[in-house]
Amino acid sequence: EAGVAQSPRYKIIEKRQSVAFWCNPISGHATLYWYQQILGQGPKLLIQFQNNGVVDDSQLPKDRFSAERLKGVDSTLKIQPAKLEDSAVYLCASGTNRGKREKLFFGSGTQLSVL
């Protein structure tokens, strides 16, 4: 089966600019997650979708970050305006069913550098 697709692979921007990341989960997966992974740390959950509804966005800095999942499939994560501390890898993951407590499938991530 095809994996989780993310683009772009790398992005370099200056602080205060805007940036958007795209994720296409595995076909049929109901849950979609965005994680932020700062160098040397474990992934930190930003937002979780179940189909096209938000389940948890408690750790999403809503003053600058936004995310949507159109028609319960693809998702975009946007940062506007970016800060230096947003430099990280942004990982998208998907799963089959929140209730089953199954494993997550991760994309390769988008590495963001904010200068």
Added chain:
Amino acid sequence: SQQGEEDPQALSIQEGENATMNCSYKTSINNLQWYRQNSGRGLVHLILIRSNEREKHSGRLRVTLDTSKKSSSLLITASRAADTASYFCATDGLAGGTSYGKLTFGQGTILTVHP
């Protein structure tokens, strides 16, 4: 916030040796999962152990879980150079809790296996 704490932070061994990584967590869990991350890539699921299980095997992997001590260990036997990667534990919280339905990752252990 990070739920799991891995120990050691870094581990360097020779090919053929066994590698043991430990994970401690703070709150009650539904299950605990281990993931591997190769440099510059996304995370790959290795194994899931439920809270009512004490030990689980998958190929050269052995995972133990002690819920009374809130700890888990991952053992990789007969390690290979290709096992070089970062290893993360992730916990899935109990229903009704604030971490229900989302994976919370630890800081990870960097494993280097020398040929």
